[in-house]
Amino acid sequence: MTVASRLHIQRVVLASSSSVYGATDGCPSRETDRPGPLSPYAVTKLAAEQLCLAHAARPDTTTSVIALRYFTVYGPRQRPDMLIHRVLTAALRQTPLHVFGNGLQQRDFTHVDDVVRATIAASHTPTANTVINIGAGCSTPISDVLDIAHRLTGRPVPVARAGARAGDVPATLADITRAGDLLGWKPEVSLADGMEQQLRYLKESG
Template structure:
């Protein structure tokens, strides 16, 4: 079972599982019949043998019947994004990222699902001083969103410590990008600006550094987390190398052969200066390491975008 299957990572994950011969029940509260983003993300999946889609809200639906005979649940459903989590929407973040996870865990315990893989975030680390974050570091979440992701993973790990509960792997994803990424994410906005000639709003000075992880690599790590017998607890999903936002802009410029026009704005509350994963545990426990470098990943991302947006030139 894949929750959040109409989302960015969830749809790629479900597709990879089905292609590998796994039967997948995908659950998402967004209805592809009425939600254009869900329809786009699920287009490669709907109608494939081995995939069953259920439109349902995990906060209210009956979860137990969906889990019968499930070997694992990939719990990716939730509300993402740092900026909107400040203010009145926090209750929605709490409900979707924590309370829904609680209902899923209760159902997994009742049905006897052996393993839960939950989507966490590098944001749980907070400000790091530029060094690589290791799973044993003390979390210092710097936004309400990050607080809910830390609460979610800790709730799941608390359940895992109880006898008779499923084992839990909390994957701390580091800036996943690629085709079908959310339109508010930086790499999507930068590549779209390069393709269309529209200005790019840049928050801060652009020297913020991120450990960018291509979607195919993130999916491979996620599947490995379900199969590795020794996998448990938090695991970083990131390559251990960083690039600045300005470097991403320069790569986008090189792919289209012109410079992106920048609209500078103040840095946003909750955005940390650097994220960088220590990938040692993922390599040791999952046998995983990323295979797609930033330039090739951005090229693949841009090629996917180029088929959807008007362009003033073709990506190289």
């Protein structure tokens, strides 16, 4: 933020994460909810938000900030350690997918195309110095992700159970009201369509 101010950059869009909310009761997470990060990663994301917002609040800065709390982003070029990449690869190769914990976790999966649109919108909105959720606005169980992968590939996903991971929360779900109000944004890519797009990319890239 200091460098951005020195260069007279008007807007910084910070990539934050839904992980700042920590464990929830399954209800939609709102930006006004008290954060409860459960992992070092989540703590760093919350700290980055606070640092940027504190700097933007200084009277001598001309740089404003929008922190976008992304919810479980997926799509082409996704990191290979992320869930949907692992699910599709397991189905294609018929290799075991390690499912951590009880397998009942639910996630608000957000396609990368929707994330890009939201990020561009955040760079232009007149609203400044706030946080905004970016998610699909619906929570999908891992079992449904496996079913979609089975349907798309024509192959079942072999599953191997593994112990729960520290810091892993049972469910994420975004309240995306603020994104609609401030950015004029709403998600457009369904999970099934997004997974089909990611599957095509995996096949084409070998």
